[in-house]
Amino acid sequence: MVKGRIHSIETFGSVDGPGIRFIVFLKGCNLRCKYCHNVDTWNPESDDLRTADEVLDFAERYRSYWGEDGGITVSGGEPLLQIDFLLELFKKAKERGINTCIDTAVQPFTKEEPFFSKFKELMEYTDLLLVDIKHIDREEHIKLTGLPNDNIKECFEYLDEIKKPIWIRHVLVPGITDDDNYLRETRKFIERFSNIQRVEVLPYHSMGQMKFKELGIPYQLEGVESPSQERVDNAREILNGQRD
Numbered sequence: 001m002v003k004g005r006i007h008s009i010e011t012f013g014s015v016d017g018p019g020i021r022f023i024v025f026l027k028g029c030n031l032r033c034k035y036c037h038n039v040d041t042w043n044p045e046s047d048d049l050r051t052a053d054e055v056l057d058f059a060e061r062y063r064s065y066w067g068e069d070g071g072i073t074v075s076g077g078e079p080l081l082q083i084d085f086l087l088e089l090f091k092k093a094k095e096r097g098i099n100t101c102i103d104t105a106v107q108p109f110t111k112e113e114p115f116f117s118k119f120k121e122l123m124e125y126t127d128l129l130l131v132d133i134k135h136i137d138r139e140e141h142i143k144l145t146g147l148p149n150d151n152i153k154e155c156f157e158y159l160d161e162i163k164k165p166i167w168i169r170h171v172l173v174p175g176i177t178d179d180d181n182y183l184r185e186t187r188k189f190i191e192r193f194s195n196i197q198r199v200e201v202l203p204y205h206s207m208g209q210m211k212f213k214e215l216g217i218p219y220q221l222e223g224v225e226s227p228s229q230e231r232v233d234n235a236r237e238i239l240n241g242q243r244d
Contacts, residue, residue: 005028006050016101027041028078034176038211056098071100078107169200174225190239
């Protein structure tokens with residue numbers, strides 16, 4: 001029986017998928033995003049180990065709040081690093097009639113085995129993916145996260161092939177992702193796909209800075225301010241094709 005390495009649980013989330021969501025944050029992430037607000041999830045080790053049934057039994061205590069649209073969202077960290085647990089969790093969630101969503105950067109994606117077969121099966125039990133586009137440019141992606149984005153783009157191609165619904169999230173960081181040329185590039189990429197239902201712009205904030213300091217990790221964006229509402233609106237309009 002697979003046990004998930006849990007970071008934390010939020011019982012009442014309103015911004016992590018449709019409706020009210022029960023959110024499970026898993027441990028472990030390969031990306032090292034400079035603006036990460038969950039840096040304490042990078043380490044995959046956890047003292048909180050739970051089976052799929054234990055998570056679902058706890059989740060169903062809050063089912064009355066979900067309504068028709070709500071359900072479970074698994075976030076992180078990077079939930080796809082625990083794909084065996086995620087697959088078992090979502091299989092059992094579907095047996096209970098629960099809506100399922102993954103909040104992911106899809107960084108672990110590969111068409112190599114055994115991951116790809118597991119991912120294909122996981123998609124059969126997944127209703128929606130919230131996918132972060134960290135940066136559209138390969139070199140800038142490496143600067144921002146420590147890793148390239150080739151396999152991430154490949155995952156978008158595959159998800160479009162199987163028509164799996166996606167909501168895109170893009171963090172707007174002044175001086176890094178808040179560049180009109182990169183935003184237009186991102187829009188051109190998005191426009192290739194028919195399965196993208198929503199594009200959200202998330203303004204950068206420094207709320208995660210304290211966690212970096214507590215863990216002794218240098219915070220590389222010190223002094224960077226949140227973007228203005230005007231720049232957020234500009235990015236939203238460009239990404240949604242409302243502005244050139």
